[in-house]
Amino acid sequence: MPLQQESARQERKPVILMSMGQQDRNGHAYQVMTHKYMQPVVDISDCIPLLIPTCFGVADIEQYLDMADGVYLSGAASNIDPSLYGQENLTPEKKQDLARDLVDIALIKGAVKRGLPILGICRGMQEMNIAFGGDLYQKVHDEDHLNDHREDPDTPPDVQYGASHSISMVKGSWLHKLLGDTIEVNSLHGQGIKTLGKGLEALALAEDGLVEALHAPYLPQFTLGVQWHPEWKALENPDSIKIFKAFGEACRRRAGSALDLRIDKAS
Ligand SMILES: N[C@@H](CCC(=O)NCCCC(=O)O)C(=O)O
Numbered sequence: 123m124p125l126q127q128e129s130a131r132q133e134r135k136p137v138i139l140m141s142m143g144q145q146d147r148n149g150h151a152y153q154v155m156t157h158k159y160m161q162p163v164v165d166i167s168d169c170i171p172l173l174i175p176t177c178f179g180v181a182d183i184e185q186y187l188d189m190a191d192g193v194y195l196s197g198a199a200s201n202i203d204p205s206l207y208g209q210e211n212l213t214p215e216k217k218q219d220l221a222r223d224l225v226d227i228a229l230i231k232g233a234v235k236r237g238l239p240i241l242g243i244c245r246g247m248q249e250m251n252i253a254f255g256g257d258l259y260q261k262v263h264d265e266d267h268l269n270d271h272r273e274d275p276d277t278p279p280d281v282q283y284g285a286s287h288s289i290s291m292v293k294g295s296w297l298h299k300l301l302g303d304t305i306e307v308n309s310l311h312g313q314g315i316k317t318l319g320k321g322l323e324a325l326a327l328a329e330d331g332l333v334e335a336l337h338a339p340y341l342p343q344f345t346l347g348v349q350w351h352p353e354w355k356a357l358e359n360p361d362s363i364k365i366f367k368a369f370g371e372a373c374r375r376r377a378g379s380a381l382d383l384r385i386d387k388a389s
Pocket residue numbers: 147155196197198199200201202243244245246310311312313314351
């Protein structure tokens with residue numbers, strides 16, 4: 123490969139799309155929460171986050187995807203509109219964010235078609251499940267066979283995002299190779315995976331059997347949804363570093379092959 127093309131490949135950081143839905147929780151401003159999610163993408167994945175507004179609908183999603191090497195779905199306090207997975211709303215007291223639901227589901231479907239890597243965190247993992255046709259427990263804590271996975275909102279952030287329970291990786295899976303048998307994770311969610319979407323498989327389970335990580339093994343690209351928050355102080359957590367590195371590497375591979383394709387077309 124000519125030197126010029128090789129250095130263009132090395133200098134170009136992968137671009138990762140992330141939607142900007144409503145983001146506030148326990149007095150943490152929108153900017154603080156968005157920053158929390160972007161920080162490890164910049165510091166560990168070594169990628170460029172490109173934020174997408176959710177208030178203008180999905181008309182321009184394909185054009186956004188044209189610019190992307192990966193899709194990143196953050197967490198957020200709001201619940202997904204249950205009509206999107208065929209249920210009545212059992213949590214009317216909780217905020218929803220339909221604009222974000224629609225943008226993120228379009229992003230996931232677009233990423234699937236285009237072979238873009240996908241990483242979803244907490245609400246983001248739940249969105250992946252809905253986009254693939256699965257559904258959710260709307261109140262995990264009301265299910266007899268499941269534990270309460272919510273945080274105590276009256277405690278300081280370090281406690282809320284501190285280790286809460288252990289999860290076990292599915293033996294023989296790529297996540298098992300990456301993270302080992304078990305790790306301790308934080309837990310800040312009231313909803314959880316009930317039925318897995320079509321083609322999705324669990325990669326990790328909590329002690330009560332709730333799905334804590336999933337992927338779409340039939341797809342060639344990197345796909346990972348996690349129910350916990352690896353973005354929290356990610357640089358201090360070796361497991362989080364492994365996750366964000368793996369995502370960054372997948373996006374870099376994708377960016378490299380997209381560049382090859384453009385070079386081939388141009389020559
Ligand atoms: N509403 C869902 C979403 C859970 C979630 O993403 N929580 C994170 C909120 C705070 C943050 O983004 O750090 C549920 O309750 O299951």
